[in-house]
Amino acid sequence: MPSSSAEAGSAQVPDVLTRGVLGALKIYKAVVSPLFTGSCRYLPSCSDYMSEAVERHGAAAGTALGLRRLARCQPLGGCGHDPVPANDPWRALLSRRPQ
Amino acid sequence: MEKNVIIAVILSFLVLYVYQAMFAPKPVPKPKAVQTELAQGSAAPGAGQSATPGAGQPATANAAAAAGADAAAPGLAPAGTVVVSDTEARDVVIDTDMLRAVFSNRGAALTSWQVKRYKDKAGKLVDLVPQTLAGAAKPFQIDTGNAAVDARANSALYRVDGGGAARDPKKGTYQIAFEYRETNGVAVRKHFTVDPRNYTVGAAITAEIAGSPANVAVVMGPGPGDVETSEASQYLMGARAILYRNGKVERHDSSALLSQPVMEGPMRWAGVDDHYFLSTALVGSGAARVEYRPLATQNSQGKPLHTFVGYTFNPTGMGVDTTFFIGPKEFEILKAIDAELVRSIDYGMFAWIVVPLLGALNKINGYIGNFGWSIIALTFLINLAIFPLRHKSVVSMKKMQALQPEIKAIQDRYGKLKATDPGRQKMNTELMELYKQRGVNPASGCVPMLLTMPILFAFYSMLAYSIELRGAPFGLWIKDLSVYDPYYVAPILTGITMLVQQKMTPQTATDPVQQKMFMLMPVIFTVMFLWAPSGLNIYWLFNNLLAIGQQYFTNRLIGPARIPRPAAERRLTKKGDGSV
Numbered sequence: 001m002p003s004s005s006a007e008a009g010s011a012q013v014p015d016v017l018t019r020g021v022l023g024a025l026k027i028y029k030a031v032v033s034p035l036f037t038g039s040c041r042y043l044p045s046c047s048d049y050m051s052e053a054v055e056r057h058g059a060a061a062g063t064a065l066g067l068r069r070l071a072r073c074q075p076l077g078g079c080g081h082d083p084v085p086a087n088d089p090w091r092a093l094l095s096r097r098p099q
Numbered sequence: 100m101e102k103n104v105i106i107a108v109i110l111s112f113l114v115l116y117v118y119q120a121m122f123a124p125k126p127v128p129k130p131k132a133v134q135t136e137l138a139q140g141s142a143a144p145g146a147g148q149s150a151t152p153g154a155g156q157p158a159t160a161n162a163a164a165a166a167g168a169d170a171a172a173p174g175l176a177p178a179g180t181v182v183v184s185d186t187e188a189r190d191v192v193i194d195t196d197m198l199r200a201v202f203s204n205r206g207a208a209l210t211s212w213q214v215k216r217y218k219d220k221a222g223k224l225v226d227l228v229p230q231t232l233a234g235a236a237k238p239f240q241i242d243t244g245n246a247a248v249d250a251r252a253n254s255a256l257y258r259v260d261g262g263g264a265a266r267d268p269k270k271g272t273y274q275i276a277f278e279y280r281e282t283n284g285v286a287v288r289k290h291f292t293v294d295p296r297n298y299t300v301g302a303a304i305t306a307e308i309a310g311s312p313a314n315v316a317v318v319m320g321p322g323p324g325d326v327e328t329s330e331a332s333q334y335l336m337g338a339r340a341i342l343y344r345n346g347k348v349e350r351h352d353s354s355a356l357l358s359q360p361v362m363e364g365p366m367r368w369a370g371v372d373d374h375y376f377l378s379t380a381l382v383g384s385g386a387a388r389v390e391y392r393p394l395a396t397q398n399s400q401g402k403p404l405h406t407f408v409g410y411t412f413n414p415t416g417m418g419v420d421t422t423f424f425i426g427p428k429e430f431e432i433l434k435a436i437d438a439e440l441v442r443s444i445d446y447g448m449f450a451w452i453v454v455p456l457l458g459a460l461n462k463i464n465g466y467i468g469n470f471g472w473s474i475i476a477l478t479f480l481i482n483l484a485i486f487p488l489r490h491k492s493v494v495s496m497k498k499m500q501a502l503q504p505e506i507k508a509i510q511d512r513y514g515k516l517k518a519t520d521p522g523r524q525k526m527n528t529e530l531m532e533l534y535k536q537r538g539v540n541p542a543s544g545c546v547p548m549l550l551t552m553p554i555l556f557a558f559y560s561m562l563a564y565s566i567e568l569r570g571a572p573f574g575l576w577i578k579d580l581s582v583y584d585p586y587y588v589a590p591i592l593t594g595i596t597m598l599v600q601q602k603m604t605p606q607t608a609t610d611p612v613q614q615k616m617f618m619l620m621p622v623i624f625t626v627m628f629l630w631a632p633s634g635l636n637i638y639w640l641f642n643n644l645l646a647i648g649q650q651y652f653t654n655r656l657i658g659p660a661r662i663p664r665p666a667a668e669r670r671l672t673k674k675g676d677g678s679v
Contacts, residue, residue, distance in 0.1 A: 039543065039544065039545060039547075039548040040544065040545050041543075041544045041545075042531075043527050043528060043531045045545075046545045070545055070546065071546070073544040073545040073546055074543070074544040074545075074546035074547060075488055075491055075492070075543050075544060075547065077544060079534070079535060080531050080532065080534070080535040081528050081531050081532065
């Protein structure tokens with residue numbers, strides 16, 4: 001078995017760090033995010049994107065992906081449908097976005 | 100279920116906030132202050148009750164023996180005949196437009212230090228030497244480690260060179276020299292250089308015991324004596340230790356000082372501060388040992404009233420030759436003394452935004468002369484800077500409105516689905532694709548939105564912690580920009596502008612929970628802003644007004660939006676797909 005714990009998915013209990021980041025995002029979405037409803041240029045929204053990325057790829061790669069997305073979510077960035085890469089998060093991080 | 104969770108979180112936040120705002124800052128009744136020395140008595144020379152052992156002990160003999168041993172000259176009487184001193188108590192007063200300082204020749208110490216630009220709530224000048232603490236040590240008393248010598252040196256009448264302060268017309272400083280001498284070789288000299296323009300005192304102090312130089316430390320009495328903060332308040336913090344070492348500012352409150360009163364090592368500056376005032380030794384690059392003495396005052400019911408902190412400053416070497424700053428934490432003055440001294444102002448994590456913000460505000464105020472109008476001018480400048488950004492989003496918002504029928508068509512098609520249904524996701528994707536095809540995006544993105552928060556917090560810190568804005572009036576009913584609007588007019592107006600702004604913005608949220616939250620936001624914001632500094636409300640109010648104005652005029656000027664219809668869409672319509 002390949003020992004890629006981050007991508008093992010639902011079978012594994014997420015580690016403390018992952019749960020911490022997910023918890024923080026949940027609080028953000030409940031308390032802060034309603035202030036900015038409809039401000040995100042993308043779908044899924046930046047916070048949803050980050051949650052999903054962390055769930056799928058673990059705290060480190062997921063947070064990195066989320067921050068990368070956040071950096072693009074400004075008037076000079078792109079917009080539209082932009083799903084979390086299904087696998088190989090680090091390569092997705094390094095490559096230029098295909099869109 | 101999720102809806103309930105969100106509502107519960109928001110409600111609990113509200114309850115917490117309202118509770119804090121309404122019940123915490125109750126004015127404390129002001130009965131006669133009862134002082135309790137928190138630190139060990141021995142650490143407070145000159146505090147009156149210093150070396151008083153319990154009754155019934157054979158104390159006198161012990162004390163005399165100790166004093167004799169300390170004096171290191173057994174043949175001499177503890178108190179020698181005084182050779183240099185004064186016959187009567189006299190005050191040396193320095194009075195300028197910024198400062199009124201009073202040194203007494205009794206102990207050659209500072210008895211009053213009034214900063215003339217700042218008044219307390221009663222309209223009296225703020226005195227940074229607390230006048231209510233009877234018997235407390237005064238700034239610039241000394242500690243040589245020899246209790247008997249210290250007791251005399253801190254209570255004797257010193258001779259004043261030339262009978263008073265000498266003004267240096269070139270530098271604008273004042274020089275005072277005090278001397279005290281006994282036949283047994285005890286001699287203390289203190290030379291002060293007061294610069295009233297930046298609230299500094301250069302202190303050169305030497306002491307001799309039995310004819311040889313003694314290690315001498317400066318005793319800075321309890322401080323700062325900001326009278327206003329003697330009322331316990333949620334918004335103003337009391338005195339605490341503050342020092343700068345290893346490139347970092349350290350703050351220790353009085354409870355921490357009880358367990359760890361001594362700070363040692365190389366330090367740039369060390370002293371005590373409260374919300375608006377600072378008393379500190381400017382060490383520069385040397386090392387020093389600082390011992391703190393927290394002093395709590397209580398009311399008659401034993402409830403804590405205020406905390407002062409005194410400190411004993413002992414630099415390396417026998418004598419003392421150190422400059423002290425005792426004054427308001429005015430940004431420009433601190434910066435001119437030492438750039439790192441600015442960090443004594445507790446702006447928090449957004450200090451890097453507050454500093455340029457305050458710099459700009461001070462500059463603008465130099466022209467306008469009213470901080471309220473200056474805040475409005477600064478808001479205008481900030482909005483001018485983001486004008487192009489906002490223009491882009493206003494234009495695409497306009498296009499959005501033109502697309503509304505098509506958006507509604509898509510929404511209706513998925514209308515029956517619940518928020519959790521995966522089909523809903525598909526609808527969002529479809530909407531996004533529609534926006535993208537038409538080159539429309541209503542949102543400026545998460546980054547600009549998130550950026551407004553630090554700026555808002557920075558404005559808050561600036562208003563709440565800058566002495567420049569303490570008591571700064573705007574006009575009419577707003578007498579102090581740093582505290583809340585007493586009639587809540589500004590926050591309510593701010594809430595109304597938020598509502599108007601929201602009405603002008605096309606709704607993009609499709610989830611009903613989100614839509615409800617969206618509608619609730621102006622209310623939540625208004626409640627949060629009710630007790631915020633009125634200056635913050637003025638900033639936010641004008642920010643909203645400018646945004647509304649820009650949106651309104653852009654819409655009037657550009658007229659109806661032209662949206663290109665993509666080829667794919669046209670083909671689709673020709674086929675007669677009525678649902679699009």
